[in-house]
Amino acid sequence: MTRREILNTVLNAPPDAIVRTLFEAVRTHFPDWHIAEDYGVDLERFARKNDLPFSPIEEAGIDQQIFHYRGKAHTETFQGWHLLEWGSETYELVVLTTRGSHGKNRDTFLIGRTAEAIARLVEAVAEWAREDRGSVLTFEEGCWKTSEELRETVQSTRFESLVLAGDLKERIRGDISSWLEAKETYERFGIPWKRGLILVGDPGNGKTHAVKAIANEFDLKVLYVRSFSCEHASDQANIANVFKRARESAPCLLVLEDLDTLVTPKNRSFLLNEMDGFASNAGILTIGTANSPEKLDPALADRPSRFDRRYVFDRPALSERESYLRLFTERLDPALRLDDAAAEVALVTEGYSFAYLKELVLSGMMAWISGGRDGRFADALLAQAETLGIQMKNEPPPAAYVSPRRDYDEDDDD
Incomplete structure (x- = not known):
């Protein structure tokens, strides 16, 4: 029985017999090989990220779909049989997509010369996934x-x-x-x-x-x-x-x-x-x-x-608004740093979120620059605060959320 015939037989089996049918067919027609499930590791991603030889076995046939996401074409394999080389070992990877009670299920199975060779690859992929920090x-x-x-x-x-x-x-x-x-x-x-x-x-x-x-x-x-x-x-x-x-x-x-x-x-x-x-x-x-x-x-x-x-995360109170304005502007040109004037601007920004405070600084900066950089930067912010305040009042209010009078970092009851 060829690989294509095995896939056809497996996909025509009852849903609860698909895995058993695949294992029995591989053990019968490839008695020198071992087969196992992928143990939850992403073998395909491991192969791509590490530039390993990984290609479909054409005689088995392959069912793929090309879809577009954010302007780029991507290929997803639904059914297929792939050849994978890692170290001195050669493996085969079977991809099966079936329809279950919760939609499509996509499973992968690993075939290797020995059970030990399969275990070594699975362990290497798992270790690589653990070390792939910062991504x-x-x-x-x-x-x-x-x-x-x-x-x-x-x-x-x-x-x-x-x-x-x-x-x-x-x-x-x-x-x-x-x-x-x-x-x-x-x-x-x-x-x-x-x-x-x-x-x-x-x-x-x-x-x-x-x-x-x-x-x-x-x-x-x-x-x-x-x-x-x-x-x-x-x-x-x-x-x-x-x-x-x-x-x-x-x-x-x-x-x-x-x-x-x-x-x-x-x-x-x-x-x-x-x-x-x-x-x-x-x-x-x-x-x-x-x-x-x-x-x-x-x-x-x-x-x-x-x-x-x-x-x-409540809207910032006066002290938080002042701290934010100081912190945000201290990274800017010295002429734009609020320093002591941060308290003055914070007083007129009650109800502002941090996002609105950031917008206040950016829009105030544009107004101050277009005005020839005359006067204090803080005065430009005070003028912009009035404009933004009107805009905030005209926006639909967010869904009300009143914090209950309790410490929210305590465990809830069941």
């Missing part, structure tokens, strides 16, 4: 993409440049640091070594900045999820893809951006199951952000085993 992958439209732009932003973001209320910054840093240092303690007492934080508050108040600072300070591989929806795969299949990659990459930071829109009635149950960890989620730090926490499903937001702590 940032984004998931959108059903695809993982390396984001050099986001990686550079992460590397340039420091906690020192983050202005937050009170000791919020220190509590977040301490929470994560304690968790990372407690791996052996978790394992000794049989507690899953995973952590979940949720950052809530109106847009523009530092949630994204905090996530980038966390990624930088703790040197974790970052998986940044912007959407579970796409045209060529179901939400459930994409969620499975996300958590499979997170488990391969652990310890890692898994960012679920805008949970209040990311989670829908259609994908809710599947996401909860993945977060509860039918498969091990050890080593995964999950951080979710939400602009409208009142829209979050209580089963997601109020369950410590999913998100253990919540941190509220």
Whole structure:
């Protein structure tokens, strides 16, 4: 039986017999080879990133689809049989895509000369994934993409440049640091070594900045999820893809951006199951952000085993506005530094988010330059503050969120 005939036989088998049929066919027709599942490691990515010889075996046939994402063409293999060379060994990789109860399932299987050779390759891929720190992958439209732009932003973001209320910054840093240092303690007492934080508050108040600072300070591989929806795969299949990659990459930071829109009635149950960890989620730090926490499903937001702590990012008070204005302008030309005038500008910016404060400085800078650089830069900001204040009043207000009178970094009840 040829490889093409094996694939045809396997794909025509009942869904619950596909894996068994593949294993039996390989063992029958290639008795000197061993076959195993991929153990959750990404063999295709490992081959591409390390420039290994990796090509389809033409006689087996191949089923691929070309789709476009952000102006570039990408190829996805649905069914195929590939040849992979690593070190002195030759392997074959079988890709099967079948339709299950939650959409399409894409599985890969590794064939090698010995079980030991397969184990060596799987261990090498897993080790490579663990060491691939500092990289940032984004998931959108059903695809993982390396984001050099986001990686550079992460590397340039420091906690020192983050202005937050009170000791919020220190509590977040301490929470994560304690968790990372407690791996052996978790394992000794049989507690899953995973952590979940949720950052809530109106847009523009530092949630994204905090996530980038966390990624930088703790040197974790970052998986940044912007959407579970796409045209060529179901939400459930994409969620499975996300958590499979997170488990391969652990310890890692898994960012679920805008949970209040990311989670829908259609994908809710599947996401909860993945977060509860039918498969091990050890080593995964999950951080979710939400602009409208009142829209979050209580089963997601109020369950410590999913998100253990919540941190509220309120609009900056007077002292935070003054600190931000000083910090932001001290990097500019000396003529643009506010120094003591920061307190004066902070007084007229009540209700501003950090994003609006940044816009105030930038628009004030343009007005000051176009005005011939006459007078104090602070006066240009005071004039711009009036204009921006009118704009803010005319915008639809964000969804109201009033912080309950309790410490949000304490564990919630079930």
